[in-house]
Amino acid sequence: MHYFSQSHSYDHPWSRVVIGMWHKYPNPHCSHVMSVDVIDRSVDPRTGVIRTERILGCKQKTPIWVVKLFGGSEDAFVREVSFVDPTTQETTMTSVNLSLSQFATCYEQVRYVPLGLNRTSFTQTAEIQSRMGIWRSAADKLEHWLVQRFEQNAQLGKLAFTDVLRSLWDSQETQPVRS
Secondary structure, three states, rough: EEEEEEEEEEEEHHHHHHHOOOOOOOHHOOOOEEEEEEEEEEEEOOOEEEEEEHHHEEEEEOOHHHHHHHHHEEEEEEEEEEEOOOOOOOOEEEEEEEOOOOEEEEEEEEEEOOOOOOOOEEEEEEEEOOOOOOOOHHHHHHHHHHHHHHHHHHHHHHHHHHHHHHHHHHHHHHOOOOO
């Protein structure tokens, strides 16, 4: 199993970050994400927690050795489930690959929490594990490639999200107040 983690803080309050989260795609920095479909959204009437389940359609440039070894295509799908708790101001998202999951799984967790009034903490972790116990050498190569790909996409995702927050909020803050 291989791991990836990163943390960052955004210079925006938690409420703005959560709104920005829903505007991240489509994004030129994350052109591999082709579609986002909400398949379920509900609000717990007792707690107010918003649960959203989405399917992300991605197109990856898969190395030829992966396609030859496992079959499939460059099209991939990911299931994402998020929970937004307005009371505790905590947002968590988990995702797992649906495509080629019989060969490898990538389990990702993202968390946003306030850091004071105008900052939000972002943490992201991923566990990537090949399911090819018999072929340990190929499994190690696959896990290594998947971690590298995940890290590249994570960096693009952070850049994309920074741009989304900037476009949503920075222009409003520079606008003159009209009375």
